Amino acid sequence: MNTARMCRWAVCGLLLGIGLAPTRLHAQQTAKPVLHGKHWVAITGKPLAATAGAMMFQKGGNAVDSACAMLAATSTMWDVLSWGGETQALIYDPRARKVVGINALGVAPTGATVEFFQKKNMKYPPEFGPLAAVTPGTPGGLMVMLSEYGTLSLKEVLGPAIQMADEGYPIEAQTANSIEKNKDKLKQWRYSREVMLPHAGQAREAPHPGEVFRQKDLAATLKKLVEAEQKALAAGKNRKQAIQAAYDRFYRGDIARELVRGVQEEGGLITLEDLARWKVHIEEPVKTTYKGVEVYKLTTWVQGPVLLQALNILETQDLKSMGYNSARYIHALYQAMNLAFADRDFYYGDPYFPPAEPVRGLLSKEYAKARAKLINWEKNDPNIKPGDPYAFQGESNPYVKLLEQWPPAPAPGANPNAPQPFTQPPGAPQPATPPTGAPQPGSQQASLEDFERAFFAGTTSIQAADEKGWVVSVTPSGGWVPAVIAGRTGVGLSQRMQSFVMDAAESPFNVLEPGKRPRATLTPSLALKDGKPYLSFAVQGGDSQDQNLLQFFLNVVEFGMTVQEASEAANINSFQMRTSFGDHAAKPGRVLLHQDVPPWVRSELKRMGYEMSFEPRTSGPINAIYFDHKNGTFWGGSSHHGEDYGIAW
Structure with a gap:
């Protein structure tokens, strides 16, 4: 990163830290009191x-x-x-x-x-x-x-x-x-x-x-x-x-x-x-450590391990020096979360059903270091994909071909918004017409709201x-x-x-x-x-x-x-x-x-x-x-x- 860019990151972090949230916030008034x-x-x-x-x-x-x-x-x-x-x-x-x-x-x-x-x-x-x-x-x-x-x-x-x-x-x-x-x-x-x-x-x-x-x-x-x-x-x-x-x-x-x-x-x-x-x-449960703190989550039948994966990735960075909610800090969070969630989207599922999820590899500190190296510090990467955690638990990935083609293209003719397969019960009132000015089905606004x-x-x-x-x-x-x-x-x-x-x-x-x-x-x-x-x-x-x-x-x-x-x-x-x-x-x-x-x-x-x-x-x-x-x-x-x-x- 060039010197000018480094200065811009530092100034953004410093100004946001001063303007919104200093390193320690105990003097800040909260909307609710602490429950003691x-x-x-x-x-x-x-x-x-x-x-x-x-x-x-x-x-x-x-x-x-x-x-x-x-x-x-x-x-x-x-x-x-x-x-x-x-x-x-x-x-x-x-x-x-x-x-x-x-x-x-x-x-x-x-x-x-x-x-x-x-x-x-x-x-x-x-x-x-x-x-x-x-x-x-x-x-x-x-x-x-x-x-x-x-x-x-x-x-x-x-x-x-x-x-x-x-x-x-x-x-x-x-x-x-x-x-x-x-x-x-x-x-x-x-x-x-x-x-x-x-x-x-x-x-x-x-x-x-x-x-x-x-x-x-x-x-x-x-x-x-x-x-x-x-x-x-x-x-x-x-x-x-x-x-x-x-x-x-x-x-x-x-x-x-x-x-x-x-x-x-x-x-x-x-x-x-x-x-x-x-x-x-x-x-x-599964766990990781972050600077000496043990963090526990439920395993892959929920999304919990993504937090552990993101912590492992972010532990490789000096977050405090970035400044709370500076542009660099926000970028670090966004990229780390995307790397972890991409793994969630592909590798997580019910551990009581085969295939067995590669949990040990996903939560490996070495895997996190490898994933952290993928972060582009200049811009967002919209094409972040799942990684290959199998190598970090001494196994070969049986889904390499699926990974190469991920994410899959939409299925031809599939309609994800197909009507639900039940009929209106006899005598039930019909759905009301949306009020004037309401987002209409299929509109960009309605799509975003949905x-x-x-x-x-x-x-x-x-x-x-x-x-x-x-x-x-x-x-x-x-x-x-x-x-x-x-x-x-x-x-x-x-x-x-x-x-x-x-x-x-x-x-x-x-x-x-x-x-x-x-x-x-x-x-x-x-x-x-x-x-x-x-x-x-x-x-x-x-x-x-x-x-x-x-x-x-x-x-x-x-x-x-x-x-x-x-x-x-x-x-x-x-x-x-x-x-x-x-x-x-x-x-x-x-x-x-x-x-x-x-x-x-x-x-x-x-x-x-x-x-x-x-x-x-x-x-x-x-x-x-x-x-x-x-x-x-x-x-x-x-x-x-x-x-x-x-x-x-």
């Missing part, structure tokens, strides 16, 4: 759900009990997920002094084959509807976590969620307005419209913000789980056996039968055998910790509005099937098969320092999740921000990777920046080939806990991006 706690902390996507978590601590429960109560509450509140969705978690077990992973992602049902969808002229499974559903994972994940690591009964943990479903709760504007926005889709499914549209036929058919929203069918289902547990306890079963009885009732009993009946009534594929065969995996909606497809996140040493980081999702509700269970089904591919040329590891898990975006995080919990952090937002979490981590470790400052700090988002939803599109060179990024940084990025967009909040709704071992306290952070909220004591 000595005994416990509970954070999640909705204030009422955080209260449910706090209630478990008041009952004497631990962080796992609290996390399970928050999971139940957020699922009941449709916090961009429902009870038929999927759950994944990292838990620090202070007894064993280790991090364990919870894999409660559903699987493709019987009949969900590549041939099935190709006959419907689909390049990918649909985004919505009964054929988008994998088997429910959240109920099983919650009950296994509670059984193995919690202390309270299922009755106690589900208590707040049952009360909210049965007696109702004042629904918040975010969810109520999402229901109204998606009402035309919801009308296509009998039980969804009955639950979600209490004012059918009126101008506004969804609940009004603040209206008491009741879900009697869901309340009955949750009560059945408690009933199964209590009967087992009365029969002399121990706590774990009693929770297992509730698990069996959901996946093998009357709840399962009604769920399957309801799914199949709408044209879905889930069978009783699918539910009975599915199980939760307690597994070993892309961004899919890219940031939301969920929630849960963080909990207690003075006994338990730490829980969860990113549950699936069954977001608009979801198909399965019969009289009140359970909204997942839409995760769309994350599969149907052509091995895209990813030989993530091709749709019955019984297989799609590679999901969901990605909780835990970090240890000196063998003790250091950071627990997670965020919602589809393919943006590990991008925001990477920057959060660097904000704390490299730039000395507090956990709240790091949660609110301005992040960037790359759109160069293939989205995990919809038509799996990519927008190379496109970057989302904070609106306060100064003109000289914008000018430099434009010169480097970036297409920029700007927003007032770019942190993503990050929730996090920092462990202050010197003082024996917790620092909780919850960004001001959404409705996320925390309580500590």
